[in-house]
Amino acid sequence: MTTSAHTTISNIKTNLQVFLISVATITVAFSILGLFLVVFVNLNSFLTTWSKQVQLIVYLKDDISQNQRQGLEQLISANSDVESMTFIPRETAWANFKNTFSSNKSDFIDDLTFNPLPSSYNLKFKPSNDRFIKIHRFADLLKGRKGVESLEYGEKWLGAFEKFMLFIRIFLLAVGGLLTLGLILIISNTIKLSFYSRQEEIELMLLIGATPNFIRVPFMMEGMLQGLLGGIFALALIKFLQLYVKIQFQGSLESIARGMEFQFISQPFIFGLLASSVLIGWVGSFISIRQFLSPAHKK
Amino acid sequence: MTTSAHTTISNIKTNLQVFLISVATITVAFSILGLFLVVFVNLNSFLTTWSKQVQLIVYLKDDISQNQRQGLEQLISANSDVESMTFIPRETAWANFKNTFSSNKSDFIDDLTFNPLPSSYNLKFKPSNDRFIKIHRFADLLKGRKGVESLEYGEKWLGAFEKFMLFIRIFLLAVGGLLTLGLILIISNTIKLSFYSRQEEIELMLLIGATPNFIRVPFMMEGMLQGLLGGIFALALIKFLQLYVKIQFQGSLESIARGMEFQFISQPFIFGLLASSVLIGWVGSFISIRQFLSPAHKK
Amino acid sequence: MIQLFNVRKSYGGVAPALLDITFSVKKGEFIFLTGPSGAGKTTLLKILYRTEKYDRGQVLVHGMNIGKIPDRKLYTLRREIGFVFQDYKLLAKKSVFENVAFAQEVIGADKKRIRFKTWEALKNVGLTHKKDSYPPELSGGEQQRVAIARALVNSPKIILADEPTGNLDPEISLEILKLFEHAKKRGVTVVFATHDQEMIRSRKHRVVVIKRGKLVAP
């Protein structure tokens, strides 16, 4: 064990340049992947927060019958996409309306002595990717029902915005997939190339009577160290960027983050990144070293 | 020239694996950068479209004097951030209001026979990163003015949304910067490593009487070819992703894209990407070859 | 003790590199292996070291049938043998001292012993003054002597030397030869491949000659 650690260190010293190149590559790779994850997670939570506000409001006719209301309620409860249903009597609606308008425009509404607003059901839908489509479809279904005066589902921008976010989400996923694929390619190449620079040494070790483990262990340790260092530097870089963003955009950030948690570097994120960097280093060196130790390998 | 092309091809054949690894790396690198650009450009244009809708509405008191109005107008024209100013007389406002409300709620408003709404100035602001802050500041300035009843600037979400987009924009820029830096590192490493695998050959050529150009030209051609192939494959990949997204999300896409052009692969984008891939290949090989040809290079 | 029975080896070319070779070297014997360029000397030595496989026949080293040793156990064979490679196989990134010490590290020798043995081996080939140089900074003959020092440092029971004096002047060649003969006196089996007819004539060791892959009378 001590010998292996010793060999690892002297190996690294001898091929310092290749080692540093590998670490730098892994650092960049993980920084990008990490930042990407950060953007994705936050965009996602942003979307979730916003999309909770999308409701389908079913306005009822003033002369709706008890029967018609029961039919409507049954229909709504039968839809498994609906998360909750709130009945808002016309009195409450009128109070809300007055509240909204009297505050910042004029007070002509206060002068009204009758209530012109209808009762309504406010439906919240479960979060899902095609929620907006589902809401739309359900609204079409309800439109024709007797006793329903009209339907409203959020401001128009909210639907468009949700669709846009869905699109962005899929786009980011695609980019993320490609990125991960690329990272694996780049890291495995780096490790393979770092092994090419050692090919002579490994072959000589085999020639002069080293056991396979004697050869394998220091290389794996080096691979893991490489991965770990890359992971740590990547984390440091992300942290640095976080601090920068915080200092530069303190104000803006706070007003956006209100009611919404920005997840920059969470505990599981750190552990996940470090673990996968070590893992990638290990797997990379394992694969490469197998190539050299296998009897099929041409001298 | 023919000899150089010939040498280039035979060079590539001899080191096919390293060549392919380089092309693959460049492909992934440019795909990511390209997709990134696509996301950024579209997000940006989306932001621009949305933010055009942010206005500062200045409601005027019914008893505003001619003097006060002139003062206000002067103040507004003096602000260089204001793009346009529209005066909306109370009659127009009332017509708009009736229009909005009579359509989907009840028709009690039609029963009203007097006009309770004020006149207003609608101010559009020039697009800029801290536009929202500027609007806010200007609003504070106007609030105390005589003749101003109240101020409104967009729905609250629009401000928050714009801030969020600003934040995302900066975030994307940071990631993009890191990405570009990483790409340069990775590509120059790949090319350097591909040169390491040729070091012996280059040194031998120098030893047996090749002119510097004889050595340089095929390597530069190879570097450029590498870059070009990487660029082409990256474009193909992006195009493929575009098609996939189109097929999968035809519907959603159309409804979002309404009134807004999605710029996937534009002519300048293609040319820019290809040109920079060739350039990177050229610069990469130029730097590496200089290292080997310089007299300072240790044998 | 090395025994070969009807060993044949072909690299896939028109003529096989070795053709039904049968001979044996007794424990503690010193033999010269000679023959024209391309005769198969290196091939023969490589087979004994199991860096090449043979197509047919039997090879016993210390009674072990080396064709039966699994790849992961090859190190047991190689630890018995000191091999001087015709192309030296020195590591350019390690100093002379490290190159020789490396052979001992690889078999797990302990540190103090490594220092002492390395120094001794370098002294034997007259290279202590170059111990901190790197192989590319050495003359051809100096590199060859490092390769010899590395092969001898672990006191192997068998020494296979592939033209170990090809780049050495006659004086140093003689000293190296004496080094091998000294090992022989300690009971080491030595196979010494060489083109140097003068050297062969001047000593009284058995000579094995191969030509185009076949044993011939000397």
Add this chain to the structure above:
Amino acid sequence: MIQLFNVRKSYGGVAPALLDITFSVKKGEFIFLTGPSGAGKTTLLKILYRTEKYDRGQVLVHGMNIGKIPDRKLYTLRREIGFVFQDYKLLAKKSVFENVAFAQEVIGADKKRIRFKTWEALKNVGLTHKKDSYPPELSGGEQQRVAIARALVNSPKIILADEPTGNLDPEISLEILKLFEHAKKRGVTVVFATHDQEMIRSRKHRVVVIKRGKLVAP
């Protein structure tokens, strides 16, 4: 015509590798360069080829002061000289034929001529049957002969051969020697570094001996 005046070269070690070397080789002359391992033979040849610089003195090759040639013009010097490297310097990824052809491509020879000359050069060293092999598949002596073929293929005006027969048997060595002597007859200047005293004694060429970087009487 090669002239050296008081050439001194130190690699930074305790003793300089070359110490005030003065001698000249006439056009069309054949000389043996000999001396013990590490004496400075390779260093001397490398200086003539400008792969090493010298610290002091003057070196003229065909009247050119080679110390004054700028790096980007070095190829003009090297095209005059065929160099047989002590460590061969063959490209492992090119076949024997390609290795020899490469030396001609590099100086821009035309295709048809390349085929013919390569074939001829390989015939001279007796390796036409190995033309499609790769260097790692060759015996030590075969590799050495490829290196010789490559050095001679461009019909250089000067040949610098660094122990070109170290891995060859006496018969082939003699043939190679004759090849160089044949070149000499065509007016080529030959410097032939070797340890082979038998070979030196058997021919009547001038012998230059260096020991520890100094010229000594043969």
